[in-house]
Amino acid sequence: MEMDRERLKKIIEQESQRLDNQTVFGGFDQYLKKMIQKLSISVPEELLIDVDRYPQMSNSAKSIFLRDLETYLKDGHQSQPFTPQPSPPTKSVDSQLSVRTINGVGPVVEKQLNRLNIYTREDLIFYFPRLYQDRGQIIPIAKVGSSVLQTVMGMVVRHERIATRRGRLLKIVIQDKTGQVSLVCFNRDFLARILTPGKKILLTGFFQMAYGKKETSRFEYEIIDSEDIQFESILPVYGLTDGLTTKKLRSLIDTALKTTLSVFQDTIPQPIREKYHLQRKPEAILELHHPSRSSFSELNKHRSRSQIALIFEEFLLFALSLKVRRHQIQACRVQPIVLDRKFIDHFVQKLPFELTFAQKKVIKQIENNLTSGSLMNRLLQGDVGSGKTLVAIIGALYIVKAGQQVAMMAPTEILADQHYLRWSQVLKDFGIEVGLLTGGQSKEKDEIIEKISEGKVHLVIGTHALLEDYVQFNQLGLVIVDEQHRFGVKQRSRLKEKAVVPHLLVMSATPIPRTLALTLYGDLDISVLDEKPVGRKPVETVAFSMKEQAQAFQQVGSFLEKGQQAFVVCPAIEESDLELSNVNEVYGQLKNKWFPRSRVELIHGKLPSKEKDDIMIRFSRGGIQILVATSVIEVGIDVPNANVMVIENAERFGLAQLHQLRGRIGRGDQVGLCVLLYQGKSQDIQKRMEIMVNTDDGFLIAEEDLKMRGPGEFYGVRQSGILEFHLADPFRDWKILEKAHEEANFILQDDPRLQKPENQILKKEIERRFFQISSDELLIEA
Structure with missing residues (x-):
């Protein structure tokens, strides 16, 4: 041998x-x-x-x-089964080491983990299950057969090869004292070499009858090497990626837990932990990967003791980071801006419309910030079409006329291009040089970077490229961030690395209830634009069931006959082949069935950036009449002639998201039409369609969305990237968030700079995850 x-x-x-x-x-x-x-x-x-x-x-x-x-x-x-109480390792391994340091992770597996945003041992340990399945108790094979997950224990007795059209299919027969069940191994022929006759296994799956015999094709197994098995009745389910199996991922997580879990300290101060009966951090982490004390129901509701402890910790750190950041910003002294009101008055007089009262009020707030000698750190919230960008541009003009530069960051290249095309010509007439800087540029990139460093460009519009080290401003006085939910705390704090600390104005078109906004954006002052510009044409909203498509598209056709353009938006849960085929199907129907004489184009996330940009430019210039897109594509480019939007399967969207999409049309001097096509007859769907038809108040819609869909569905925090939480969701867990903010206030009242010994772990963790806590005074030179 x-x-x-x-x-x-x-x-x-x-x-x-x-x-x-x-x-x-x-x-x-x-x-x-x-x-x-x-x-x-x-x-x-x-x-x-x-x-x-x-x-x-x-x-x-x-x-x-x-x-x-x-x-x-x-x-x-x-590979050994994980034991919930492993013997302590001789030496703890640093949690920040690469996953490559874990036994079993080679270049291929590393790439697979990276696709799941897992780069370090800590990332792997904090990659928690997305849901849990109840395996129940081990039952006799004779009793299996239902729509729920069930677990049996038996011995492999034989392999069978069944002839099919695609070749010979492997079936592995398992037997206990009461009966037999077959494992149908689609594309898993290798199991014949693992589950050999005589092997004893623990089998979990969904069982059914086929041709009078019990079988399962959806199963997982564990080989039993001894009678003393560790049976976990609750099965964690992880998000996977192509090539990475559940078994492999669990094995890697268990290896990381055994060698690295002990390095994680309790961040929450002991008095607070005792006050709320919070579990200790290492125990909570272990419990979520290997549930032994939590119920199946509370785990899937995110209400187990372990989940609450980790959620509370994330919120406490986040709340403290915002409050400390706010304190640091308020301590910053900057050179007050001398306002050139004469220039601004001249600019406003040249506008083809009157500023709203709300716009004038917010401009006054910005003026007060700029002349105070303190750093502006302001969130500008406004409904779609309320004129946020104009307010931001006026703030930028104050800075430019004072001899400093302005950077305006948009979440996508398309929106950066949109802002550039709109404002470069307008501001050129006022002697303001506008530049564009995005990641996709090539030819003019070096030239624009040089002009920025020399101060020849006054307003730079771009994407995250503006934060790169190679971009050096001559004198950066203001940063404007478009769409706050795309930029997290870390991105905001990176602005400090530009050698100056600029004023910050953040714009968001996502209406968030004010109490929640105060909690989520605790480091920012909040301004609200709650009026729409005078003369803005309304958007009529109508709702049809999918069975009434003909009637709906008849209305769309009347707009197209007048020379107007239309968006057709399809639901997008995630970028997947399923979604893509759905969009292709709708595209085909529009092109061949509903509008065969119209110029229809398709845009989706899997197209190259250059091709997407080309499609959007052709659409904005009128070369495309109907643009079919997934909702993850930014259809936010302003096309005054695009006054129609059809939203397929509108029941799949939240009210706030529907309102955001609707805000993309009716931006010219024509009345807009939004058609909601929905499927289903439930009271919930009917009520949501009625709300969209009857109101266009974004803040009212946001409140209704919060009530109806629940906090966890309202905003999609993890998808948008606003915060980097492992478990916490501010909308689902807002009660825990409120408690964490209360405790953060108590901590800082007693120790404003987190200098006391008992708060050193908190301080260290905030600095590691967010930014350095410093009491140094920061200045912006005039």
């Missing part, structure tokens, strides 16, 4: 040099399969899958596979 193992190692070594699958007669892959079975080598699923793929692999992939195989055979390690 030992000679066979040594021969296998030599063959692998020879194959590593040739990489042609011809090291042995009949093929190296076939020889490897036989040896794994003959020597009863327990190889991970991932490697067994690669054995089958070996002949088709590239040479580089073969090299990686063979190196991993050699390492595995040399170490001889076996």
Whole structure:
């Protein structure tokens, strides 16, 4: 047996040099399969899958596979079931080390983890299950067969090969004292080499009857090596990516937990932890990966003790970071701006419309900030079409006329282009030089960067590219951020790295109830534009069931006949092939069935940026009559002639999102039409359609959305990227958020700079996750 193992190692070594699958007669892959079975080598699923793929692999992939195989055979390690109370490691491993330092993570697995935003051991440990499944108790095979997850224990008795159109299908038969069940192994032929006859396994799956026999094709298994098994009745379900199996991910998480869990300290001060009966941090983390004390129901509602403890900690750190940041900003002394009101009055007089009272009020607030000698840090909230950008431009003009520069950041290149095209010509007439800087530029990029550093560009419009190290401003006095929810606390704090601390004005068109806004944006003063410009034409909203499509598109057709353009928006839960095919289907129907004589174009997230930009430019110039898009695409470019929007499956969207989409039309001098096509007859759907038809008040709609859909659905915090929470959701967990803010206030009243020994862990964690806490005075030179 030992000679066979040594021969296998030599063959692998020879194959590593040739990489042609011809090291042995009949093929190296076939020889490897036989040896794994003959020597009863327990190889991970991932490697067994690669054995089958070996002949088709590239040479580089073969090299990686063979190196991993050699390492595995040399170490001889076996995957062990995780025990909830592991023996303490001899030495704790740094949580910030790369996942590559974990046994079993090679280049391929690292890339897979990176796709899940897992880069460090800490990222892996804090990659919590997205939901939990109840495995219940171990039951006899004779009793399985329902729509719920069930668990049995039995022995592999035989393999069967069933002839199908696509070839021979593997079935593995498991037996206990009461009966048999077959595992239907679609594309899992490698299981024949793992689940060999005589192996005892714990099997969890959804079982059904087929041709009078019990079987399952949706299952997971654990090989039982001893009678003393650790059976976990609640099964964590993780988000996966292509090529990464659940078994592999759990194994890696367990390895990280065993070596790194002990480095995580309790951040929450002990008096607060005792006050709210919060679980200790290491215990809470372990419980979420291996539930033993929590119920299935409370875990899926995010209300287990462990989840509440970690959510509370995230909120406490976030609340403290905002309050400390606010204190630091208020302590900053800057050179007061001398306002050139004569210039601003001249600019306003040239506008083709009158400023609203709300706009004038917010401009006054900005003026007060700029002349106070304190740093402005303001959130400008306004409903769609309320004139936020104009207010921001007026604030920018004050800064430019005082001899400083302004940076305006948009969330996408399309919106950056939109702002540039709109304002560069207007401001040129007033002697203001506007530049554009985005990640996708090439030719003029170096030239514009040089002009920025020399101070020749007064207003720079761009994307995140403005934060890059190579962009150096001559004298940056104001940063305007468009769409706050795309930029988190870390991005805002990076502005300090530009050698100056500029004034900050953040714009958001997402209406958030004021009490929640005060909590989420505790480091910002808040201004609200609650009026629409005089003369803004209304958008009529109508709702049709999907069965009334003909009637709906008839109304759309009347607008197109007048030479106007239309958006058709399809629901997008996530970027996936399923979503893409849905958009293609709608595109095909519009082009072939409903509007065969119109110029219809399709835009989606999988198109190259250049192609997307080209489509949007052609649409804005009138070259496209109907633009079909997913909701994740920024259709926010202002096209005055686009006054119609059709939203397919409107029931899938939140009210606030529907209102945001509706705000993209009716921006010219024509009345707009928004058509909601919905499916379903529930009272909830009917009520939501009625609200959209009857009101265009974004703040009222936001309040209704919060009531009806629940806090967790309202804003989609994780999708938008506003905050970097592992578990917490401000809208779902707002009661915990309020308590955390209360405690943050108490802590800072007693220790404003977190200098006391008992608050050092808090301070250290805030600095690690958000920014350095410093009492240094920061100045902006005139």
